[in-house]
Amino acid sequence: MSIVSKRPQDNDFTLKIGNVNGTGSASANSMLMKSLFRMGIPVCGKNYFPSNIQGLPTWYEIRVSAEGHLARSGRVDLMVAMNAETYRKDHADVAPAGYLLYDSTWPRSQLFNRTDIHILAVPLSRICNENFNNARSRILMKNIMYVGVLAALLDLDMNIIKQLLNEQFAAKASLLDANQKAIDLGFAYAKENFSCPLPFRARTLDKTRDHIMIDGNTTAALGCLYAGATVGAWYPITPSTSLMDAFKKFCDKYRKDPETGKANYCIIQAEDELGAIGMVLGASWNGARSFTPTSGPGISLMNEFLGYGYFTEIPAVVFDVQRCGPSTGMPTRTQQADLMACAYASHGDTRHVLLFPANPEEAFYQAVQAFDLAERLQTPVIVLTDLDIGMNDWMCRDLKWDDSYQPDRGKVLTAEQIAALPKFNRYTDTDGDGIAARTLPGTHPKGAFFTRGSGHNMYGAYTEDAAEYQAVVDRLRRKFDTAKELMPTAEADIDPKCRSGFLTIGSCDNAVKEARAQLAESGLRLNYLRVKGFPFGKDVQDYLDSHDRIYVVEQNRDAQLRSLLMLETRVDPNKLVPVLHYDGLPILARSVVDGVNQDLARGKAA
Amino acid sequence: MSFITKPKVAHPQLPRNELNLTVRDYEGAMSTLCAGCGHDSITGAIMQAAFELAIPPYRMAKLSGIGCSSKTPAYFASASHGFNTVHGRMPSVATGANAANPDLYYIGVSGDGDTLSIGLGQFLHAVRRNLNMLYLIENNGVYGLTKGQFSASADVGSRAKKGETNQQPPIDPALTLLATGATFIARSFSGDREQLVPLIKAGLTHRGFAVIDVISPCVTFNDHEGSTKSYEFTRKHAMTAIYADFVPPAREIRAQYAAGEAMPVQMHDGSQIVLRKADGAYDPTDRVAAFEYIQTHQKAGEIVTGLLYIDETKPDMHELANTPPGPLASLPFAKVCPGNKTLASIQSRLR
Numbered sequence: 001m002s003i004v005s006k007r008p009q010d011n012d013f014t015l016k017i018g019n020v021n022g023t024g025s026a027s028a029n030s031m032l033m034k035s036l037f038r039m040g041i042p043v044c045g046k047n048y049f050p051s052n053i054q055g056l057p058t059w060y061e062i063r064v065s066a067e068g069h070l071a072r073s074g075r076v077d078l079m080v081a082m083n084a085e086t087y088r089k090d091h092a093d094v095a096p097a098g099y100l101l102y103d104s105t106w107p108r109s110q111l112f113n114r115t116d117i118h119i120l121a122v123p124l125s126r127i128c129n130e131n132f133n134n135a136r137s138r139i140l141m142k143n144i145m146y147v148g149v150l151a152a153l154l155d156l157d158m159n160i161i162k163q164l165l166n167e168q169f170a171a172k173a174s175l176l177d178a179n180q181k182a183i184d185l186g187f188a189y190a191k192e193n194f195s196c197p198l199p200f201r202a203r204t205l206d207k208t209r210d211h212i213m214i215d216g217n218t219t220a221a222l223g224c225l226y227a228g229a230t231v232g233a234w235y236p237i238t239p240s241t242s243l244m245d246a247f248k249k250f251c252d253k254y255r256k257d258p259e260t261g262k263a264n265y266c267i268i269q270a271e272d273e274l275g276a277i278g279m280v281l282g283a284s285w286n287g288a289r290s291f292t293p294t295s296g297p298g299i300s301l302m303n304e305f306l307g308y309g310y311f312t313e314i315p316a317v318v319f320d321v322q323r324c325g326p327s328t329g330m331p332t333r334t335q336q337a338d339l340m341a342c343a344y345a346s347h348g349d350t351r352h353v354l355l356f357p358a359n360p361e362e363a364f365y366q367a368v369q370a371f372d373l374a375e376r377l378q379t380p381v382i383v384l385t386d387l388d389i390g391m392n393d394w395m396c397r398d399l400k401w402d403d404s405y406q407p408d409r410g411k412v413l414t415a416e417q418i419a420a421l422p423k424f425n426r427y428t429d430t431d432g433d434g435i436a437a438r439t440l441p442g443t444h445p446k447g448a449f450f451t452r453g454s455g456h457n458m459y460g461a462y463t464e465d466a467a468e469y470q471a472v473v474d475r476l477r478r479k480f481d482t483a484k485e486l487m488p489t490a491e492a493d494i495d496p497k498c499r500s501g502f503l504t505i506g507s508c509d510n511a512v513k514e515a516r517a518q519l520a521e522s523g524l525r526l527n528y529l530r531v532k533g534f535p536f537g538k539d540v541q542d543y544l545d546s547h548d549r550i551y552v553v554e555q556n557r558d559a560q561l562r563s564l565l566m567l568e569t570r571v572d573p574n575k576l577v578p579v580l581h582y583d584g585l586p587i588l589a590r591s592v593v594d595g596v597n598q599d600l601a602r603g604k605a606a
Numbered sequence: 607m608s609f610i611t612k613p614k615v616a617h618p619q620l621p622r623n624e625l626n627l628t629v630r631d632y633e634g635a636m637s638t639l640c641a642g643c644g645h646d647s648i649t650g651a652i653m654q655a656a657f658e659l660a661i662p663p664y665r666m667a668k669l670s671g672i673g674c675s676s677k678t679p680a681y682f683a684s685a686s687h688g689f690n691t692v693h694g695r696m697p698s699v700a701t702g703a704n705a706a707n708p709d710l711y712y713i714g715v716s717g718d719g720d721t722l723s724i725g726l727g728q729f730l731h732a733v734r735r736n737l738n739m740l741y742l743i744e745n746n747g748v749y750g751l752t753k754g755q756f757s758a759s760a761d762v763g764s765r766a767k768k769g770e771t772n773q774q775p776p777i778d779p780a781l782t783l784l785a786t787g788a789t790f791i792a793r794s795f796s797g798d799r800e801q802l803v804p805l806i807k808a809g810l811t812h813r814g815f816a817v818i819d820v821i822s823p824c825v826t827f828n829d830h831e832g833s834t835k836s837y838e839f840t841r842k843h844a845m846t847a848i849y850a851d852f853v854p855p856a857r858e859i860r861a862q863y864a865a866g867e868a869m870p871v872q873m874h875d876g877s878q879i880v881l882r883k884a885d886g887a888y889d890p891t892d893r894v895a896a897f898e899y900i901q902t903h904q905k906a907g908e909i910v911t912g913l914l915y916i917d918e919t920k921p922d923m924h925e926l927a928n929t930p931p932g933p934l935a936s937l938p939f940a941k942v943c944p945g946n947k948t949l950a951s952i953q954s955r956l957r
């Protein structure tokens with residue numbers, strides 16, 4: 001079965017803006033997206049930017065979907081081509097019957113020669129030059145002017161745009177006037193020269209109530225703030241940098257003690273990621289909730305310490321905002337290719353607790369949960385997001401905070417509890433869950449112990465004794481079984497009569513759901529499971545057991561999630577069909593549908 | 607190797623400190639280092655200094671990297687918290703620990719390999735942060751634990767036991783620290799306990815990053831003729847520039863010093879160190895002069911020891927970060943979690 005790609009319709013189209021980075025197009029793009037959002041129409045924005053500061057091509061893609069399909073659409077219905085360098089490619093990318101809008105101050109009728117699309121020529125620079133004096137504002141206004149043109153073409157609510165301008169320039173009246181003027185000029189030009197609105201347009205809905213537009217690095221930072229993290233250590237790396245930037249901004253605002261003026265937090269920019277994770281372990285050893293955000297190269301550097309944290313049983317929270325690997329890879333492109341590197345980071349028999357948020361909303365709640373799990377299990381927990389979740393603006397349900405929340409500090413003995421003990425033994429498990437109680441340095445004279453990454457026995461003393469060593473690593477294995485029970489259950493949509501389904505992870509969520517809807521329309525029903533953490537819980541094993549064909553959808557070349565399932569469950573690998581997307585752009589429904597169809601075709605051919 | 611803990615029965619005659627503890631209460635597990643290893647003498651000096659300062663053992667954190675030297679935190683103060691990290695990375699762990707709780711005494715013990723090779727980056731960044739801790743380099747010119755390879759502190763011309771001669775210039779911790787802005791720089795010799803104990807006390811009292819580079823001969827791999835880190839060589843070539851006497855708070859300076867020779871330095875906790883200059887020309891508060899002095903003597907084949915530089919005025923990491931006193935972990939949760947109402951107001955800007 002094939003999915004006919006639908007024509008754009010009202011509230012169902014994709015708009016793409018090609019620009020040069022460093023020209024201030026971000027505010028124009030965000031205004032477009034926000035105006036659609038405020039019209040009550042589900043939207044998402046994806047930013048495709050270069051690993052560069054100024055002068056290279058950058059694109060911003062806005063998908064509008066009344067049905068709420070907010071993965072990358074993979075098509076362009078309306079291209080705003082603002083960068084002559086990429087005209088050729090942008091022109092080629094427009095879907096048949098689509099539109100291309102460009103700055104016709106310098107006409108390019110020869111280049112834009114497709115007959116199956118419409119070319120909208122707007123002399124943006126000329127209008128700017130005629131209406132603005134200053135050179136810098138001419139460049140900026142050119143960007144804001146296309147907002148006006150699009151407002152006419154797509155029938156955006158001009159009152160909302162006015163409101164957004166007022167909010168943005170509340171403090172700078174002169175800028176407000178100039179921006180409003182640019183928008184009005186663009187709007188008037190479009191009204192006069194084109195038949196407005198286009199056949200596909202925005203129509204007011206009520207589908208964004210109780211939602212916000214936010215990126216996952218900001219929500220993860222909020223999670224750290226709300227979980228009570230007090231020490232953050234980091235080394236800058238795209239795409240994780242804005243997580244610590246956000247945390248810092250929130251701390252400046254909400255963590256300054258109103259009485260003393262003191263900073264109830266300590267953020268340290270480390271010399272590298274080895275330093276950052278060392279600081280996190282040191283701080284957590286002393287009882288502070290502590291975290292570090294990083295990306296793949298940082299995870300590689302942190303390996304030795306992650307194994308140390310595992311073996312010495314120190315809590316730590318690491319955010320891996322995954323980017324395209326291997327090596328430096330493509331720093332501004334997305335992937336889910338660190339699954340194996342994180343699950344078994346470091347030499348020796350190590351394994352780590354992982355969380356896989358699917359979107360910024362979940363990144364908030366899982367950030368909080370990461371601290372609870374790390375302290376409960378006394379081990380590093382890695383939250384794996386990716387560039388798509390971390391840096392793009394997603395429409396999410398409002399974040400809620402339960403004011404009765406109390407952090408789970410795990411088995412930390414109080415001074416009274418230590419005093420009551422005949423003797424404190426750091427690595428003795430007294431209740432069979434694989435977790436031994438710990439003390440915080442300086443709490444009580446009887447609470448001292450020695451933390452060492454070398455062989456130690458159940459009392460914390462150095463050992464090279466075979467049996468003593470093995471008792472400790474066997475207990476660590478048992479602790480991992482305890483972890484299974486604490487992991488969040490997978491998101492599931494299961495019809496028990498259906499024996500085939502998807503199994504996916506993280507930011508694949510939207511694309512797989514959209515693909516599932518498309519396949520269902522064409523008569524193929526598939527169940528759905530999205531794992532939210534590692535180790536996998538019983539629900540994951542049950543799903544594997546109760547299905548004959550499982551499409552494992554993930555964003556890496558080597559089917560790493562599938563490998564993890566093979567290693568960590570008793571699934572028959574033959575029923576796990578990899579569906580892979582790994583070109584660095586966020587996954588789209590089409591690649592999922594194609595993957596399923598290819599498998600079905602293979603089945604028929606055999 | 608034996609891990610039988612000695613019963614800590616103190617001889618009734620043993621002196622007691624303000625906490626009514628004897629020096630035996632600052633002992634650790636039995637050392638497993640080679641008999642005669644310089645590192646063991648330093649362990650003894652640390653116990654003595656902690657005893658004399660009457661530090662409650664459980665308020666002290668001992669951190670180290672990896673190496674023979676880094677094993678020693680297990681051999682003193684078993685009632686203190688130990689943290690034997692990974693090779694060369696103790697400074698980052700100490701930074702995090704200190705960030706979370708500024709109120710403990712932090713003693714870092716490291717080797718020349720741990721500090722000057724694999725750990726040089728972390729070491730210098732701890733210096734830059736002026737992390738409040740005492741950091742001891744037990745410097746033997748070799749990697750003891752991996753059996754005698756040259757370390758980055760081996761002098762040019764120094765001969766290894768197996769006969770090769772080191773050709774690469776050494777990294778001198780004292781000069782490196784002067785150049786990178788350290789606020790407390792000392793050098794000593796494991797065999798000179800008289801000098802070492804007051805330096806450790808001063809270093810523990812210094813508010814900021816205090817480093818003592820202690821020449822600590824490795825009897826197994828680097829104590830032969832031709833080594834510049836042997837007992838014999840060090841005894842012959844060490845020259846003290848400055849003696850440091852530590853005077854606890856609220857105790858008067860009783861010793862008599864010749865006029866012009868003594869130089870009291872006020873520490874942040876109210877104690878003092880009184881510096882006695884062996885060489886009147888030396889000024890341990892003048893970074894440039896210290897640099898020149900050490901280098902001039904180095905050229906003449908002399909190892910300058912004592913408190914080489916001190917600056918008690920620089921802010922430490924916490925002062926710069928404006929953090930509150932006490933462990934961050936003990937802040938009430940309501941102080942660190944802004945609550946649902948604030949979350950709602952943050953989100954009102956995201957629509």
Ligand SMILES: Cc1ncc(C[n+]2csc(CCOP(=O)(O)OP(=O)(O)O)c2C)c(N)n1
Pocket residue numbers: 672673674675676693716717718719720721744746748749750751752757
């Ligand atoms: C990552 C890593 N690489 C190498 C080693 C092996 N190693 C252990 S101790 C050591 C050198 C220690 O030298 P130093 O710090 O001078 O200590 P010493 O034994 O001389 O006191 C090395 C290379 C290690 N433990 N970890």
Ligand code: SF4
Pocket residue numbers: 638639640642643644645674675746750751823824825826827
């Ligand atoms: S090998 Fe050298 S440094 Fe190591 S314990 Fe023996 S004497 Fe000390």
Ligand SMILES: [Mg+2]
Pocket residue numbers: 673717718719744745746747748749750757
């Ligand atoms: Mg050494």
